[in-house]
Amino acid sequence: MESSDEKRGVAPRIPSTQAGASGIDQALTLIDLDIDLGAHGQALERILEARSARPALSPEESFLLDRRQALCLERLGRTDEARIAARAALDAAPPGIPPIERVRCLLVAGKAALELGNLPAAR
Secondary structure, eight states, X not given: OOOHHHHHTOOOOOOTTOTTSOHHHHHHHHHHHHHHHTOHHHHHHHXXXXXXXXXXXXXXXXXXXHHHHHHHHXXXXXXXXXXXXXHHHHHHOOTTSOHHHHHHHHHHHHHHHHHTTOHHHXX
């Protein structure tokens, strides 16, 4: 029998101790799954859980969580928070971040700025 989460298409909570993936890699995968399913609130919860479970994140790991947090905030209609989170992520991004990750973050920042009516900041 399906659970209510399965009926809604929400990814189940899976312990971060499963074999085959590091805690942060697994957390990022589950966060991405939540985002793909439209469960942005749950993705935000997972981001907070990932940060509390591993307070000594590398700059790269922190950026990847920050970018996803900005995306979730934007999709939840929390546009100003999304813009601030995306800009903060970009400002703190370490040099080794792949360009596509920076572009994804810039897209969130730009879209949020446009939604707020701030055309100069969206450029």
